[in-house]
Amino acid sequence: MEAPVVDDRLLHQRVVGGDEAALGELYDRFAALIFGLAVRVTRDRAVAEDIAQEVFVTFWERPLAYDPERGSLRAWLATIAHRRAVDHVRAEERRKVSVLGPRVYERPGELEDTVLAADEATRVREAVATLPDALRAVIELAYYQGRTYRQVAEELAIPEGTAKSRIRLGLRKLAESLGGEQP
CATH class of the missing domain: 1.10.1740.10 (RNA polymerase sigma factor, region 2, helix turn helix motif)
Known part of the structure; x- marks a missing residue:
């Protein structure tokens, strides 16, 4: 690498x-x-x-x-x-x-849903930005670019098991950062 x-x-x-x-x-x-x-x-x-x-x-x-x-x-x-x-x-x-x-907006509450979704997306992007480089890279490839763990491993030139582990760890850290339950 x-x-x-x-x-x-x-x-x-x-x-x-x-x-x-x-x-x-x-x-x-x-x-x-x-x-x-x-x-x-x-x-x-x-x-x-x-x-x-x-x-x-x-x-x-x-x-x-x-x-x-x-x-x-x-x-x-x-x-x-x-x-x-x-x-x-x-x-x-x-x-x-x-x-x-x-x-x-077609239905009651649709505007609020849109605003809440945008706010949540911003919170997630900010949380991803705080991840260590290795974890951020796998999360961005897997979730923002739609790559499979195999593709992530190939693009980053890391073993597939490492890619899977980093994705899991990255998701766990995001859940902690966002105050949610750990996957």
Whole structure:
């Protein structure tokens, strides 16, 4: 598992130095991840292509924005892609509201349910952000990106048993953090 981190740091250094071939390698390594994440969030392939392009252009233009001491390059790029995709979805929702008017809720309590669900999602995202890197990585892959434990193990280059254990431990820590019962 050490090799990808070293490779990421070398790629980062090469991009900082203006090496266009390094950007190509970075693209080859992470484009599918970035595009896939953007498609899952936006549900629009054309928008996802634009977001993926923006992510790599941003990295090329401002490579020093990434700090290798704070996390992996993969996670940093995925975070940028996710934020851009969410921003796009929110902007589309605002546009729809301005064109169509405010949303009409069909049943009593639907607005409250929507607000509570959004609040709960925020609490969960904040709790996931506090997990140690190893646990956060498996939870994000398994639950935000829909990967199986086998796919998680493969992507992180860890044994399947380790992936399962980290997912269980991550869920347990989330339950503790959120004040719920442990699974």
